[in-house]
Every structure is written in C-alpha cells, then in structure tokens.
Amino acid sequence: AQSVAQPEDQVNVAEGNPLTVKCTYSVSGNPYLFWYVQYPNRGLQFLLKYITGDNLVKGSYGFEAEFNKSQTSFHLKKPSALVSDSALYFCAVRRWAAGGGNKLTFGTGTQLKVEL
C-alpha cells in the first residue's frame, strides 16, 4: 500500500519570504512523486514531479521540490512567496498495481496563506 502524509494543515508565510510545504511518503519500490495545486472551486493544477535523477526538481511558477530518499520526503519550496501562491497544495505518490491501475494517492492537503 502507498500513502502520503502532509503534516501541516496550514502554512502561513509573509510575501517575499521563502516557503516550504512538507510531504512524506510510504511506497514499496521507487516512488513517483507529484505536487498539485488547487485554487478555490477549481480542479488540480500540476506543478512538478519526481521520477528519477536529480533530487531537486524544478516546476511551474518558480516552485521546486527536494526528494530525500533516506527521509522519504518530498518537500515543496519556493524562494520568494507571492500572495497569489495562496492555495491548497497536494502531494501525491503514484504506483502501478495490478487491478489498481496507475493511480495517484494524495495527501490531505496543506493550505498555504501568503500575507502582505
């Protein structure tokens, strides 16, 4: 079974400061990890993914994520937060399973609030 934990329900940060949204995962074998963002009353927007290779992954809108295999973590980061980054962020792990498809398993989400 695969699972994702996002330990913080909400993260508050001042505009211009760096932000980190935490994610840890549990999966057998090599993990395929994703970050998505959701704005109010909208679907999920893909930000970035880790499949293999460099542990630092760069994505959309200046976001990046660091894969740490020993700590089973995949934290989302941005050097300088914007008010427009305020949204709900989901970490997800993907793993193929016979009969289970190539499904994404999501965390519970972290609400990011960036204040002036």
Next chain:
Amino acid sequence: DAGVTQSPTHLIKTRGQHVTLRCSPISGHKSVSWYQQVLGQGPQFIFQYYEKEERGRGNFPDRFSARQFPNYSSELNVNALLLGDSALYLCASSLQLRGQRDTQYFGPGTRLTVL
C-alpha cells in the same frame, strides 16, 4: 490546446437518483481516471480506463461505474445516490497507462450535491 473538460459544472440531485458525469481528455491522451474529492480531503481514486477497458478500480461500491468511448471520452455513473456522494468529481487524463514519465492532468471537476 484545450485541457481536460468536464460537464456539467454543478449538479444537484436527491437521494436515490442516479447521475452521469462526462469528461473529455486532452487531445491525444488515451487514459482517463476518475477521482472523488470530499470537502476537506484529498482526491480518492475511483477508476482508470485505457483504450476503453477498465484498468484500475478504487475502493468504491458497485453503485459507481464508468466507461470510455472510442474517442477516449468517458462517463462516470453513480446509482442510488447517497448524501455521502456529495463531492467534487475530478477527471484526469494522461498519454499512456503506465508511462514512467507520464503525468495526469485534471479537469475543473463537477460539483455534485445530493439532497
């Protein structure tokens, strides 16, 4: 290029009724997946279809069913609606079924309210 589209945007039903939700994938994408997102939770996997065949099923009752058409669009059907079925239903499309570098792209969702 158009992204994943879903219809309708919003839907209100009463308990016991059935509902059909529709999804059109990104052009060229052959796999469609359905997720249920209850308020305050992350999306939960319902089905995955590829080349018109069911390739994965999540832990949902048989009241939930789906199909994929030759043009790769998909329908999700829910029978005998319960209050607990109220949720945002998300459709995602991807190029392949098991591509290592494949990414699922989501539509805007259908908000279902069951009264």
